[in-house]
Amino acid sequence: MKFLRIFCVAVALAVPPLTSHAHGGEDHGNAPAPAPVASAAPRAQAQSEDFELVAEVQGQGQALVLFLDRFDSNAPVVGAQVEVDGGGPPTMAAETAPGVYRVAAGPWTQPGRHALTVSVQAGDTADLLSATLDVPAAAAAAPAAPLAVGSPATTKRSLWALAGALALAALGGFTWLRRRTSTSS
Incomplete structure (x- = not known):
């Protein structure tokens, strides 16, 4: 009977630390470093004394979106006339939000290296911005990742398996x- 009491006390002392986890903003160990995130959309950047421009292919090559800001204040450029020339006929961009301009798909959304010239006319200020947009060939879709070893789901399963094994023991x-x-009696 003494052995059973010792065993039950040992199990009672071992189980709570195994089932504890971080809560309330606490960290009970080193979390794995997050994987670096690569931008899925091809981008190009340009700047001048007056403007900063980021051009991004969005919607799987369906549009070129331009983010246009003032260089000195980083304020969005609103109401500008923006024209994009990328090897084909120049195309006017439509403003979709403050400082955000959109151009429908053109030769610059196809895989390859494209030299872009963006003409900006905002009030009394006019400028030409040049950038190179590198659009890679579409990558094959990656298969779904298996359940990670340190994920909460696998940890919970492991704890239930351990509790079951201890109960059987x-x-x-x-x-x-x-x-x-x-x-013996």
Whole structure:
């Protein structure tokens, strides 16, 4: 009977630390470093004394979106006339939000290296911005990732498996002790 008490105390002391986890903003260990995130959309940047421009292919090559800001204040350029020349006929961009201009798909959304010239007319200020847009060939879709080893789902499963194993061990120990004491009487 003494063995059973010692075993139950050992199990009771071992299980709570195994089932504890971080909560309330606490960190109970070193979390793995997040994987670096690569921009999925091809981008080009240009700047002048007056403007900063970021051009991004969006919608799987369906449009070129231009983000246009003032260089000195980083304020969005609103109401500008923006024209994009990328090897084909020049195309006017439509403003979709403050400082955001959109151009429908053109030769610059196809895979390859494209020299862009963006003409900006905002009030009394006019400028030409040049950038090179490198659009890679479409990559094959990656297969779904398996469940990560340190994920909460696998940790929870492991804890339930451990608790079940400990319960079976306790039951086996109890049965063994009971048979041992009944045969010795």
